[in-house]
Amino acid sequence: MxxxxxxxxxxxxxxxxxxxxxxxxxxxxxxxxxxxxxxxxxxxxxxxxxxxxxxxxxxxxxxxxxxxxxxxxxxxxxxxxxxxxxxxxxxxxxxxxxxxxxGIKSHHRVGRFSDVSKSKEYHDRIEAINFSLAHDDGQSNRDLESAEVILVGVSRSGKTPTSLYLAMQHGLKAANYPLIPEDFDRRQLPPALVPHRKKIFGLSIHPDRLAEIRAERRPNSRYASIENCRMEVSEAEAMMRRSGIRWLSTTTKSIEEIATTILQEIKPERLVY
Amino acid sequence: MxxxxxxxxxxxxxxxxxxxxxxxxxxxxxxxxxxxxxxxxxxxxxxxxxxxxxxxxxxxxxxxxxxxxxxxxxxxxxxxxxxxxxxxxxxxxxxxxxxxxxGIKSHHRVGRFSDVSKSKEYHDRIEAINFSLAHDDGQSNRDLESAEVILVGVSRSGKTPTSLYLAMQHGLKAANYPLIPEDFDRRQLPPALVPHRKKIFGLSIHPDRLAEIRAERRPNSRYASIENCRMEVSEAEAMMRRSGIRWLSTTTKSIEEIATTILQEIKPERLVY
The missing domain is CATH 3.40.50 (Rossmann fold)
Known part of the structure; x- marks a missing residue:
């Protein structure tokens, strides 16, 4: 080569x-x-x-x-x-x-970003990043009305990078919420999310891949065991199906592909698909 | 138009x-x-x-x-x-x-991102995002050796969005540390940072702009007052000068411009400038 x-x-x-x-x-x-x-x-x-x-x-x-x-x-x-x-x-x-x-001349100005720090678009983007950080991993239920997307899924299914990417690249306020064993026992979405169903999008992942990712963090734990990963993924997918939530599998997708697919489905007002 | x-x-x-x-x-x-x-x-x-x-x-x-x-x-x-x-x-x-x-044929494969989810580059990028989140706002001193960049600056000078952008776009492990009144009183960098001076880059900002940004969060607070902003910025810049830390003003710059300037200065091994 x-x-x-x-x-x-x-x-x-x-x-x-x-x-x-x-x-x-x-x-x-x-x-x-x-x-x-x-x-x-x-x-x-x-x-x-x-x-x-x-x-x-x-x-x-x-x-x-x-x-x-x-x-x-x-x-x-x-x-x-x-x-x-x-x-x-x-x-x-x-x-x-x-x-x-x-039929117009270009202005040949360097400038995709110049003075952008004062523009509304730029301001909104910074706001979106702050929002997504404050609403990472179900940290806060405050002001969920202003979220444009709420991602749900089991721990390590890709929610955090995707939320931050949506905020950074598209200026979207993206919250994310983990689905945890308590939710599976109750067989219901976390109560704070119920009023916002239309904005919810689910991320799932193949249990084998999930076990691999979790094992990097906590090797030999119950959390990372293939049995537990199989159980959590199957419960989470069943819950999303029952609740009528759209979802995709992140197993072989990049953050960019996941984000684009979500935008195509959620169709936030500011972006035309 | x-x-x-x-x-x-x-x-x-x-x-x-x-x-x-x-x-x-x-x-x-x-x-x-x-x-x-x-x-x-x-x-x-x-x-x-x-x-x-x-x-x-x-x-x-x-x-x-x-x-x-x-x-x-x-x-x-x-x-x-x-x-x-x-x-x-x-x-x-x-x-x-x-x-x-x-003298070679292109393969006409759709593919900037396909199978990328299994590549080392992709894995490193996700790791970098997780690292930057865990090391946002001085949350952790653990494993600072593996940080590639450590941003310092007063609260709301742009450290968090810049760190996340460096991680997301360039796969760089970027930590960030606030400079706070205690540091100014001690007239020294936060002790945890001293061994890592070569990787430190400072962000400053014009006090007027800082007061504006802080007032959005906490209107009429001492934190957002122009006097306090002037004092913090002046102390932070003096400290960076004394410690021989490179820094820039973020006042009129976009995240992209800040990140590019930092990369040009820090020159992480993986990226050639």
Missing amino acids: SKRTVFFVSDGTGITAETFGNAILAQFDMKTRHVRLPFTDTIDKAHQAVRKINHTGETEGKKPIVFTTLVNMDVLKVLQEHCQGMLLDMFGTFVNPLENEL | SKRTVFFVSDGTGITAETFGNAILAQFDMKTRHVRLPFTDTIDKAHQAVRKINHTGETEGKKPIVFTTLVNMDVLKVLQEHCQGMLLDMFGTFVNPLENEL
Whole structure:
């Protein structure tokens, strides 16, 4: 397998360049070394970036791959003229055709995030993170009315990472509640949740995988035993079925896939699916 | 300002399509309505997507903008042949030139996240989220050796969202510790942190902004008063200077920008800057 160095050059954080690059690189079976060059926002820094890229190319004898999301045309020009890597320029490629279609000029401002710290959207996102932290693992029943999603499931089914991801990525207030043996004995949802059934989404998991995950925390415990995991999962799934709660299995899914599926089902007002 | 409907069509979660599209749309002053069509992974779903897009175009009298990250060529073909929106196809545009440069074929597998739930990277990321939660707000001194970053700063300077973001996005074990009046009286870092100085990064914030944020939580409190905020910020900055700790002001920065700056400074081994 050939190994290449890949650069991500941006005049902002480079997160878009990296997401964009990683998605494309995932289409190739190839080992890569990643170098990030964020905040490349002056001619000077552009020349520094070019020196790094060209030096890497000479040392390795292979053209580096260079993903860019540069909105500053002067900075981009330095790379276009001097960089000996293979330039994959996301903005240039798509912004120009869009200008034609829309009949408006792009403003070439660096800026996905600038001044964002004062925007309502940003404020709501921070609020959502705080809410999800305060409502992690059934810690609080306060203000559950303002939750947009309430995740339920047995301990270690993936509720916490999913709640935090929904808050961080989508600005959604996501609470989560464990389903525990007391609930199974009572054969009912935790009472605090009953008025909010419509916002509840269940996470389940294969008992074998659950036992593996729990054993990392508490090896050889009853909590992690396969018998107990089988019992809890089966009780939790039966309860979700009885209560008419939508649920999915997280066993082979990433946080992103779980979150997207939940959003498709719950359809929070702010997001159109 | 013209208003357009923008579709994000993907055979996966659509997160890459959305990141890609949003970054490009940020270059235009234009109101948009966003519609997400994730998991479009069959010919049938492709035709459904086409119907939605074309219907929107007819209703609104304007070509919808369609960002796609489709790796399944049969699905993409349906859109290319039947969709009346403006198709901006990220994979087709960049994957083919890369195949030529690399001399290898792309595998056209949907897959940024598939089977990822079993990968080491994914496992480490979940571990990092759990670590950061357990080490939020100085909750625990246990196992601080394995922290990759330790954030310090006064209450509400942005430590918690930044720690969680570093864990979620970059798989970094990020602890955070509040700097409190007791530390200022002692004129020293919290003792538990002293052995880990190299991993410490400080967050500060303008006192006016801090007072605003604190007032949302506890209006008219001493905690939120501008005098107290001024004192705490000034003491915290003096302490960071005395202890030789690198720090930045979060006042006008987004979580993403704060995180990227920290990574550039701390340079964790796994990430090359």
